[in-house]
Amino acid sequence: MKTKNLPSDGVAAEQKQALELILGALRKGDPDKVLRLFLREQAQNLFPDDRRTLEWLARTIGRRPTARLVSVLAASPCFNCEYGLVGCDNCEDAGHFDDEFICESCLGLGRLPCDFCGGTGLASIDFMPLGLRLAVFAIRVKNAEKQFERLLQVPMPSAQCAVRAFNRRTDFLFALNRQISVLETTVGVVRNFVKVPHSLKGRVTRIANEAVRISLRGENKLASTVEAMLGACRACTESNEKGSKAYKLAVARMKYFGSLLQMHPRFKGTYLEHPFLSEAAKKQLQKKKLSARE
Numbered sequence: 655m656k657t658k659n660l661p662s663d664g665v666a667a668e669q670k671q672a673l674e675l676i677l678g679a680l681r682k683g684d685p686d687k688v689l690r691l692f693l694r695e696q697a698q699n700l701f702p703d704d705r706r707t708l709e710w711l712a713r714t715i716g717r718r719p720t721a722r723l724v725s726v727l728a729a730s731p732c733f734n735c736e737y738g739l740v741g742c743d744n745c746e747d748a749g750h751f752d753d754e755f756i757c758e759s760c761l762g763l764g765r766l767p768c769d770f771c772g773g774t775g776l777a778s779i780d781f782m783p784l785g786l787r788l789a790v791f792a793i794r795v796k797n798a799e800k801q802f803e804r805l806l807q808v809p810m811p812s813a814q815c816a817v818r819a820f821n822r823r824t825d826f827l828f829a830l831n832r833q834i835s836v837l838e839t840t841v842g843v844v845r846n847f848v849k850v851p852h853s854l855k856g857r858v859t860r861i862a863n864e865a866v867r868i869s870l871r872g873e874n875k876l877a878s879t880v881e882a883m884l885g886a887c888r889a890c891t892e893s894n895e896k897g898s899k900a901y902k903l904a905v906a907r908m909k910y911f912g913s914l915l916q917m918h919p920r921f922k923g924t925y926l927e928h929p930f931l932s933e934a935a936k937k938q939l940q941k942k943k944l945s946a947r948e
């Protein structure tokens with residue numbers, strides 16, 4: 655850090671110039687550029703790259719622009735996918751083989767969560783400046799909660815046509831699963847957070863607990879959505895001729911979704927299972943029980 659050479663106003667001319675570029679990219683709404691510039695300046699030791707980053711930014715550019723910068727970084731998208739989803743290579747996006755066999759990689763849906771971002775659709779945490787990660791997480795959890803509230807209020811999508819109802823419920827399932835994935839990666843990363851300074855431990859725990867609390871409500875909705883998808887398949891068997899392609903596919907899907915719902919734990923081994931969250935939820939419950947006993 656070049657703090658020693660700073661002029662009396664506390665900011666070196668080079669830093670000022672670099673910050674102006676970043677603020678310009680921020681105004682243009684270009685998160686990629688903001689991130690790239692920020693990391694470059696950190697690599698060149700022009701900006702602090704430890705937990706002082708946030709405080710330094712707030713002091714240098716002001717609280718508002720700092721908050722804006724963090725929220726832009728928190729929302730910056732994954733470069734590998736769209737909204738957390740990629741096509742399925744196994745079935746070439748069809749979701750099934752010959753209308754009779756469901757592709758287990760994508761649960762018969764032709765798309766699956768992107769490995770790169772854990773299905774969040776957001777830039778991986780590895781790309782985030784170290785000193786801003788906690789702030790980014792806190793915002794991601796807050797955003798996920800908002801999205802959750804919205805999704806939990808949405809009545810189960812329906813449609814006159816069974817196929818359309820199935821597709822709409824599938825979109826809903828993916829939207830919900832995406833928000834759960836945001837919370838899960840938060841809990842996962844917060845848990846293994848690189849060198850959390852002691853003073854931040856409380857905050858890290860609070861963020862993780864919050865993520866678990868919100869996600870529990872979403873997990874049940876995942877199951878009821880799959881049930882609704884199964885219902886749409888049933889309607890499909892009723893409206894299509896026995897032995898037709900549409901009929902066969904609907905039967906195969908019903909069987910497959912039925913088996914997913916009966917797994918213990920639910921959705922075991924599939925991308926709808928969120929082991930980090932379940933584990934964290936269990937721990938929270940144990941702690942609550944212990945403290946109630948004390």
Ligand SMILES: [Zn+2]
Nearest residue numbers: 742745757760
């Ligand atoms: Zn597939």
Ligand SMILES: [Zn+2]
Nearest residue numbers: 732735768771
């Ligand atoms: Zn992705």
